[in-house]
Amino acid sequence: xxxxxxxxxxxxxxxxxxxxxxxxxxxxxxxxxxxxxxxxxxxxxxxxxxxxxxxxxxxxxxxxxxxxxxxxxxxxxxxxxxxxxxxxxxxxxxxxxxxxxxxxxxxx
Amino acid sequence: xxxxxxxxxxxxxxxxxxxxxxxxxxxxxxxxxxxxxxxxxxxxxxxxxxxxxxxxxxxxxxxxxxxxxxxxxxxxxxxxxxxxxxxxxxxxxxxxxxxxxxxxxxxxxxxxxxxxxxxxxxxxxxxxxxxxxxxxxxxxxxxxxxxxxxxxxx
Numbered sequence: 001x002x003x004x005x006x007x008x009x010x011x012x013x014x015x016x017x018x019x020x021x022x023x024x025x026x027x028x029x030x031x032x033x034x035x036x037x038x039x040x041x042x043x044x045x046x047x048x049x050x051x052x053x054x055x056x057x058x059x060x061x062x063x064x065x066x067x068x069x070x071x072x073x074x075x076x077x078x079x080x081x082x083x084x085x086x087x088x089x090x091x092x093x094x095x096x097x098x099x100x101x102x103x104x105x106x107x108x
Numbered sequence: 109x110x111x112x113x114x115x116x117x118x119x120x121x122x123x124x125x126x127x128x129x130x131x132x133x134x135x136x137x138x139x140x141x142x143x144x145x146x147x148x149x150x151x152x153x154x155x156x157x158x159x160x161x162x163x164x165x166x167x168x169x170x171x172x173x174x175x176x177x178x179x180x181x182x183x184x185x186x187x188x189x190x191x192x193x194x195x196x197x198x199x200x201x202x203x204x205x206x207x208x209x210x211x212x213x214x215x216x217x218x219x220x221x222x223x224x225x226x227x228x229x230x231x232x233x234x235x236x237x238x239x240x241x242x243x244x245x246x247x248x249x250x251x252x253x254x255x256x257x258x259x260x261x262x
Contacts, residue, residue, distance in 0.1 A: 004222065005219075007216055008216040011214075011216035014213075049185075053177065060212060061212075084232045095209060098206070
C-alpha cells in the first residue's frame with residue numbers, strides 16, 4: 001500500500017478546507033503586522049489590521065493531512081479513480097466559490 | 109529589505125512562470141519529433157525534469173510572498189482603499205486565495221508526475237499542470253499590476 005496515493009486526497013481536501021476557513025474564519029493563528037505579533041486562533045485586530053491568511057493555510061494543511069491519512073483506509077482503486085477527476089475539478093470549483101465570496105470588490 | 113525581497117520574489121516568479129508554461133505547452137501540444145525549430149524545441153522538452161524544480165520554485169516564491177505580505181497589508185492595501193481602487197484590491201485578495209489553493213495542489217502535482225509514462229494518469233496530469241500554470245500566470249500578472257499602481261520602492 002503506497003502512502004503517496006493519499007497525496008491527491010490531500011490536495012482535494014486542502015482546497016475545500018481552505019475555502020471553509022476563509023468563509024468561516026477558521027484560522028489557527030492570527031498575525032498583527034503593525035505589532036509584528038502572533039496570536040493563537042482568531043483574534044480581533046489589536047492595532048492596525050489582523051492577518052488570518054497564515055492561519056487559514058495551517059488549518060487547511062492540518063485538516064487535509066488528517067483526511068488524507070484517513071483515506072488510506074479506503075479501497076485504493078476507488079480512491080484513485082475518484083481522485084483523478086476531483087483533484088482538478090474541486091480546486092477549480094473552489095476558486096469559483098472564492099471569487100463569489102469576494103465578488104463585492106468587483107461590484108462596487 | 110522589503111524591496112530586496114520583492115525583487116527576489118519577482119525573479120523567482122518569472123523563473124517559475126517560464127518553467128511551468130514550458131511544461132504546460134509540452135503536455136498540451138507535445139512534439140512528435142524534434143525538428144530543431146524553436147517551436148519544436150519548446151514542445152519537446154522532457155517535462156518530468158521540470159517537476160521538482162517547479163515545486164521548489166512555487167514553494168519558495170509563495171514563501172517570499174508570504175514574508176512581504178504584511179508590508180502589503182500595512183502600506184499598499186490601505187492606499188488602494190484610500191483611493192477606492194476596489195477591483196485591484198479584490199484582484200490581490202483573489203491572488204492570495206488561488207496561490208493558497210495552488211500550494212495545496214503541489215502534492216497531487218508531484219504524484220501525477222511521479223510516473224510520467226503512466227497513460228491512465230495523462231489527462232489528470234495535463235489538467236493539473238495547466239491549472240497550476242493558470243494560477244501562476246494570474247498571480248504574476250496581478251502582482252505586476254499592483255506593483256505598478258503602488259510604484260516600485262515607494
